[in-house]
Amino acid sequence: MKTLVIVAHPNIEESSWNKSWMKELQKHDDITIHELYKTYPDEKIDVSREQQLIEAHDRIIFQFPLFWYSTPSLLKKWFDSVLLYGWAFGPEGTKTVGKEIGVAISTYGTAESYQATEFNRFTLQEILRPIEALAHFISASYLPHFSLNDTSDVTEERLEKSSLDYVHHVQTVKPVVVK
Numbered sequence: 001m002k003t004l005v006i007v008a009h010p011n012i013e014e015s016s017w018n019k020s021w022m023k024e025l026q027k028h029d030d031i032t033i034h035e036l037y038k039t040y041p042d043e044k045i046d047v048s049r050e051q052q053l054i055e056a057h058d059r060i061i062f063q064f065p066l067f068w069y070s071t072p073s074l075l076k077k078w079f080d081s082v083l084l085y086g087w088a089f090g091p092e093g094t095k096t097v098g099k100e101i102g103v104a105i106s107t108y109g110t111a112e113s114y115q116a117t118e119f120n121r122f123t124l125q126e127i128l129r130p131i132e133a134l135a136h137f138i139s140a141s142y143l144p145h146f147s148l149n150d151t152s153d154v155t156e157e158r159l160e161k162s163s164l165d166y167v168h169h170v171q172t173v174k175p176v177v178v179k
Contacts, residue, residue: 001030003170004057005104008036008064008075016154017106017162018063024163031170032057036074043074050082055095059143061170062131063104065151069127079134088138100175101135102143103128104166111149132176141175 005025009018012035025031034053040046054060064072071079083089088096105124115123124147135142146169148162 001059001171002057003031003059003061004034004053005031005061005063005170006034006036006075006078008062008072008078010037010072010074012037015065015106016159017148017151018065020159020163021063021104021166024167025170028167028171031167036078037072040074043077045078045081047081047084050078051087051095054082054099057099059100059102059170060140061102061104061143064106066105066107066124066127071131083134083138093138096138096140099138099140100143101131101140102170102173103131103145104147104170105145106148106151108151109149111147143173143175146170146173 005022007018007022009015012018012022022033022035025033032053062071062075064075067073070076083096084093086092105128107124109119124145128145132142146166148166
């Protein structure tokens with residue numbers, strides 16, 4: 001299975017976690033890493049190029065830090081620009097049928113803070129619901145998300161374990177079955 005990891009981090013050089021994840025992913029020939037902010041510093045997305053990347057891969061993982069309970073702005077722009085009527089959805093929009101879509105997310109908050117009765121008031125699964133809906137809308141399967149919480153707690157051991165766990169997740173996760 002060919003996997004495309006679309007990394008949307010506006011300041012990747014300052015991110016211990018996302019850089020570590022990318023470094024571990026680069027060791028695997030079946031995984032392509034595509035950095036949106038590096039590729040499009042002017043935010044002018046080459047739609048044709050992006051669509052070709054999607055078509056060439058079976059599994060697409062969106063990797064990003066949680067920004068105000070959502071994606072970084074360039075990733076939202078990517079969704080709007082690339083997943084077009086007639087290509088990803090609509091009567092002729094079949095290019096994403098059968099693809100698998102997932103999310104790898106890092107948060108500053110602790111895992112416990114993402115609960116209904118805690119500080120953030122919602123679970124990460126609830127916060128990521130729009131991407132799950134997007135996957136359904138374009139006839140792709142949705143994968144359970146991978147998350148790393150409490151990113152302020154950086155240790156070499158935690159970086160290494162998280163990076164290995166992330167690669168394992170990317171390579172083995174199965175789609176969510178909706179009943």
